[in-house]
Amino acid sequence: MNDKVLSIILGGGQGSRLYPLTESRSKPAVPIAGKYRLVDIPISNCINSGLKRMFVLTQFNSASLNRHIKNTYHFSFFSSAFVDVLAAEQTPDNKGWFQGTADAVRQSMHHALRHDFEYVLILSGDQLYQIDFNEMLQAHIDTNAKISIATIPVTEKDATSFGILKTDDKNIITSFIEKPDASLLPDWTSPVSEEMKNQNKNHLASMGIYIFNRDLLVELMGDESTIDFGKEIIPQSIDKYKTLSYQFEGYWTDIGNIDSFFEANLGLTDDIPEFNLYDYKQRVYTNARLLPTSKISGTHLDKAVIAEGCIIHAAKIQRSVIGIRSRIGKETTVINTYMMGNDDYESLNQIANSKIEILAGIGDRCFIKNTILDKNVRIGDDVRINGGPHLENQETDQYVVKDGIVVIKKHAVIPKGFSL
Structure with a gap:
């Protein structure tokens, strides 16, 4: 048939x-x-x-x-x-x-x-x-x-x-x-x-x-x-x-x-999500990237989904999905957020030999809530993004706010100390 x-x-x-x-x-x-x-x-x-x-x-x-x-x-x-x-x-x-x-x-x-x-x-x-x-x-x-x-x-x-x-x-x-x-x-x-x-x-x-x-x-x-x-x-x-x-x-x-x-x-x-990614008979196929395991240090995780290849030093990740090759810095809190991750890693040589001021991923001491981070975004240290109904719909070169959800655009760079 x-x-x-x-x-x-x-x-x-x-x-x-x-x-x-x-x-x-x-x-x-x-x-x-x-x-x-x-x-x-x-x-x-x-x-x-x-x-x-x-x-x-x-x-x-x-x-x-x-x-x-x-x-x-x-x-x-x-x-x-x-x-x-x-x-x-x-x-x-x-x-x-x-x-x-x-x-x-x-x-x-x-x-x-x-x-x-x-x-x-x-x-x-x-x-x-x-x-x-x-x-x-x-x-x-x-x-x-x-x-x-x-x-x-x-x-x-x-x-x-x-x-x-x-x-x-x-x-x-x-x-x-x-x-x-x-x-x-x-x-x-x-x-x-x-x-x-x-x-x-x-x-x-x-x-x-x-x-x-x-x-x-x-x-x-x-x-x-x-x-x-x-x-x-x-x-x-x-x-x-x-x-x-x-x-x-x-x-x-x-x-x-x-x-x-x-x-x-x-x-x-959710503890038992309505969409079951863990069903062997109804598996979801995608690109087999052969990424390393994720590495997490000193982070409190609560209802977090972490994809492979991540390097995480955050203080807390709550009800969030963290995508492939994501990097999250120290003392950072991520709540109700979907982080899509990165297409590539920055090598230690690239970081040491270039003038990259803000690395791919989320920096140190940040607070990110009610946010979607598209692929390959760079968020500097001490950034505060607090999405919610208190924010008006708006758009800039770096982000869009729709119905209280903040969407950081693909490849966007958010400077250190930024607050929304």
Whole structure:
């Protein structure tokens, strides 16, 4: 069955809601959990499900994404497996950028159709979840569906933020509404499990994960007036083609903005995190960097996730994720912070022979709270950054404040004694 499926991972648009993390990289290339990239999540879900033919579609700042995928996903020469990045390209038939999710697939179909497949699995590149796609595929085949949509039960409060589907008792979708007004929701409940009912999760939200039969997708892609799956193709197809709702009850979150990105990463520090990085059967793959172990001296750690290759002398790290090759100086406190780490080490010779005033990482006697530190930042000694709702939204060359979260930009240098 696995050899009948081709996976297409949508890289998303410009990622403006994740700015400045997307200032110099595409959304799927944004680092998460200290050592991974967002794109590793859908790719890993596919690999764990035995689906090893994948296209990743992107058009903005795709250089680092290309590099990550090239360095990470190597398959046997004797295998048909691949992960290929398809960036928007001008052709004789098309001279424009991707206009939406469906348009991205349409423009890339000539690459897909070179392969033999019966089903297309379409995924988003900016979600955090662990799912066995074989179960969804089997349900699709067993019901003779033309389209299947992964859905997740949500509460009335959350339902207004999603595309909501209505199903019959056989999980066949009968209607769809995009981000409904709260007053409409009593008419948009669907059959869910007793466990979900007990949590008041009676509405089914689309997860943006689709299975299409090959012939139907080719037919739908012929209509160039439709540019988006969620807004056009799905609502227009429900009445015409048998569309299955595949209910998923595990952890799933859409990394749509800085706030959800921040909370998803800090959630990994919980004693039993909702997203389980320690599941051997659902492992998350990424670049095997062969880094040394982390070295920690005199630091009080409380709910801290520390990636490999770090050198830490901090006084305290609390509810924080510390990424690869991070350096944190003496008497420094880090709270509620995601530090992405560094791409390289500064050697002792470089430090001794150069005029680097501020080393990569965080200096001595600093206080960092409610902050995201992008890759390769340099924070001088005695810096105080205290994020929170008391700060107004603002942007400078070195940092952005969004909803109380301070984001230090990639390669930014924060001078000694700075306070925010």
